[in-house]
Every structure is written in C-alpha cells, then in structure tokens.
Amino acid sequence: MLILGLETSCDETSAAVVRDDGEILSNVVVSQLDEHRPFGGVVPEIAARSHLDHLDSVVREAMDRSGVAFADLDGIAATGGPGLIGGVMVGVTAGKTIALSQGLPFVAVNHLEAHALTVRLSDDVPFPYILLLVSGGHCQILAVRGVGDYSLYGSTIDDAVGEAFDKTAKLLGLGYPGGPALEKAAQTGDPSRFGLPRPMYGRPGCDFSFAGLKTAVRQQIDRLGALDAQAVADLAAAFQSCAGAVLRDRCANAIDRFLTEEGVAPTLVVAGGVAANKHLRGVLEDLASAHEIRFAAPPIALCTDNGAMVAWAGVERMRLGLTDGLDFAPRPRWPLDPAVQVRKGSRAIGTDGAAVGQ
Ligand code: KG4
Numbered sequence: 551m552l553i554l555g556l557e558t559s560c561d562e563t564s565a566a567v568v569r570d571d572g573e574i575l576s577n578v579v580v581s582q583l584d585e586h587r588p589f590g591g592v593v594p595e596i597a598a599r600s601h602l603d604h605l606d607s608v609v610r611e612a613m614d615r616s617g618v619a620f621a622d623l624d625g626i627a628a629t630g631g632p633g634l635i636g637g638v639m640v641g642v643t644a645g646k647t648i649a650l651s652q653g654l655p656f657v658a659v660n661h662l663e664a665h666a667l668t669v670r671l672s673d674d675v676p677f678p679y680i681l682l683l684v685s686g687g688h689c690q691i692l693a694v695r696g697v698g699d700y701s702l703y704g705s706t707i708d709d710a711v712g713e714a715f716d717k718t719a720k721l722l723g724l725g726y727p728g729g730p731a732l733e734k735a736a737q738t739g740d741p742s743r744f745g746l747p748r749p750m751y752g753r754p755g756c757d758f759s760f761a762g763l764k765t766a767v768r769q770q771i772d773r774l775g776a777l778d779a780q781a782v783a784d785l786a787a788a789f790q791s792c793a794g795a796v797l798r799d800r801c802a803n804a805i806d807r808f809l810t811e812e813g814v815a816p817t818l819v820v821a822g823g824v825a826a827n828k829h830l831r832g833v834l835e836d837l838a839s840a841h842e843i844r845f846a847a848p849p850i851a852l853c854t855d856n857g858a859m860v861a862w863a864g865v866e867r868m869r870l871g872l873t874d875g876l877d878f879a880p881r882p883r884w885p886l887d888p889a890v891q892v893r894k895g896s897r898a899i900g901t902d903g904a905a906v907g908q
Pocket residue numbers: 560684685686687688711712713715716727728729730733822823824825826827828853854855
C-alpha cells in the first residue's frame with residue numbers, strides 16, 4: 551500500500567509518500583520559520599498563505615522523489631486538524647482534490663494521532679504504550695491502546711512545554727524557535743546555580759503547568775539586571791532541568807496508573823517537536839529503565855511536523871478500513887480521547903488562544 555500524506559496544520563508545509571512496510575519513499579518539508587521569525591511566533595494568516603503558495607510544489611517534489619505516479623497510490627491522507635484552521639483547510643482541500651481526481655480513498659488524519667503513531671513507522675513498537683506528546687501546541691500524556699483507542703491521562707493547564715521553551719528562550723535573547731537554541735545554550739550551563747520551581751512536581755495525576763517556570767526565569771532575569779553569556783547558559787540549564795524533572799514525574803505517575811488499570815507493562819514513547827531534546831530523551835530513558843519498561847522515540851527528523859507521519863497514520867487507518875468522505879470538514883480542535891470532547895473548557899490549548907490542541 552502506498553499513501554501520499556500532507557501536513558499543513560502549523561508552520562511546516564510537507565508531503566510524503568510512505569509504503570505500508572514502513573519505507574519512507576519521500577518526505578519533503580518546507581519550513582516557514584523565516585517568515586514567522588520577525589514576529590517571534592507563528593502568525594496564522596501568514597502560515598495559511600504560505601501553505602497555499604508552497605503545497606503544490608511540495609507535493610510535486612514528493613511524488614518525483616518517490617518515483618511513484620499518482621496512479622500507483624492507494625490513498626491520500628491529509629491532516630484534518632487540530633491546528634491553525636487556514637492551513638488545515640489548504641491541506642484538506644488539496645488532499646480531497648487529488649483523491650477525487652485519481653479516484654482514491656481520502657483519509658482525514660488527526661495530527662495528534664499522526665504524532666502518536668510515528669514511533670510505529672520508525673520502530674517496531676506494539677500497542678499498548680504511554681505517549682508523552684510534547685510540542686509547541688500540545689503537552690499531554692495518553693494511553694495508546696490501538697489506532698483510534700486513546701485515553702487522555704493529563705494535559706497542560708497553561709502553556710505547552712514547547713511554548714515554554716520558546717518563551718523562555720525569548721526572555722534569554724536566544725531567538726526563535728527557542729527549543730533548539732535553549733538546548734544548545736544549556737550545554738555550557740550549570741543547572742544548580744539558579745533555583746527554579748518545578749510546577750506540579752510530586753502531585754498526584756498527570757497534568758502539567760509551565761507558566762510559573764517561565765515567570766520564575768523572568769523574575770530571575772529582572773533580579774540580575776544585565777545577562778552575561780554564563781547567566782544565560784545557567785538559566786537555560788536550570789529551565790531545561792526543571793522541565794525535564796516535571797515531565798519525568800508526570801510520566802512516572804502515568805506508568806503507575808497504566809500498570810494499575812491495564813495490568814500490563816507499557817512502552818514509554820515520546821513524540822512531538824520537544825522530543826528532539828536530548829536531555830529530555832535521556833531523562834525519559836532513565837525513567838523507563840528504572841521501571842524496567844521499554845523506551846522508544848522516533849528519530850529527531852520525524853519528531854517535528856512532517857508529511858511522513860501523516861501518511862503513516864493514513865496507512866494504519868486504511869489497514870482497518872477507516873477512510874473519510876469528501877464532505878469531511880477541517881477541525882480546529884479534535885481531541886484524541888472522545889471523553890474529552892464533552893468536558894467543556896478543556897485546557898489543552900495554549901493560554902494565548904493561538905496554540906492548537908484539544
Ligand atoms: O511538533 P512541532 O514541530 O510543532 C508543533 O506542533 O508545535 O514542535 C515544535 C516545538 C517548538 O516549540 C520548538 O521550540 C520545540 O518543539 N523544539 C524543542 C527542540 N526542538 C524543537 N524544544 C526543546 N528542545 C529541542 N531540541
């Protein structure tokens with residue numbers, strides 16, 4: 551089975567051709583970073599227009615590189631949400647158009663499900679597993695029992711962790727996007743020089759909070775006055791260390807809950823852009839080995855948004871006969887756990903309202 555996947559929900563325009571044996575025949579990603587950098591964050595209107603400008607050529611290149619003709623494809627998958635709605639509409643419309651013109655099935659993929667299943671594209675990870683999904687817009691822990699079978703264990707009550715990395719990096723003058731820059735600065739820093747809080751640490755449950763950690767960095771900067779390079783590195787290291795400790799603590803609770811409720815040992819999986827962070831990977835690997843469970847993470851290139859993960863989710867869904875009609879309407883919010891839908895005012899979106907999520 552050969553699937554073309556389209557991703558346009560945030561600031562990457564991407565198309566990929568993936569085979570059902572896990573072979574990625576092409577994965578073309580055009581990042582809009584330079585267009586958003588002057589604004590210090592993703593501007594939805596700019597993102598939507600940029601997807602519109604680039605998607606045709608990205609699809610063309612993905613098809614060319616894969617060596618596959620449209621007629622050889624078995625289906626088209628496109629991110630149908632959650633995400634910035636303008637971009638999602640561009641991808642969904644393109645996906646439906648190709649599906650209609652080629653007489654192929656169309657699959658509307660939940661972006662969170664695409665992140666959740668990526669580890670099965672890169673590694674042989676069976677269900678069930680616990681997923682820590684950490685990106686700029688999402689921060690949640692899910693029990694993944696199968697395709698379409700998810701329970702939300704916890705999510706952030708304020709900022710997503712990637713958002714906190716980005717905002718803290720901005721405070722430290724490290725530029726945008728902040729996550730990779732902050733990780734680099736932290737390499738030469740002393741995490742113990744500044745005492746920063748660890749929000750939610752030690753509390754029951756699996757919810758997160760990162761706004762206080764970011765505020766504590768701001769207060770520390772105010773106290774210091776001018777920041778020299780060493781202070782920037784030390785604050786970056788302290789932030790990264792506290793964020794890692796909180797994520798570890800929340801995941802430990804998730805593992806305990808899973809063992810109690812399901813009675814089987816899960817694999818611990820991390821996905822999303824922040825999963826590229828090597829310190830965090832190390833912390834989670836250590837947690838998994840302390841619990842004698844397996845740890846898995848997709849390769850870094852598949853952690854940030856890309857078309858291959860969407861194509862793969864399309865493969866997994868099509869294997870089960872799950873396709874969508876051409877009347878599918880793009881969804882700005884689309885929780886993976888259906889129980890969340892009825893809970894009004896779910897806090898899984900960023901406090902600025904621009905972030906995407908549940
Ligand atoms: O999954 P993704 O590409 O897009 C969203 O759906 O948000 O994640 C992007 C997020 C950004 O907040 C970025 O700063 C963060 O992932 N990120 C990192 C690292 N690389 C990317 N955060 C910490 N350390 C990194 N190495």
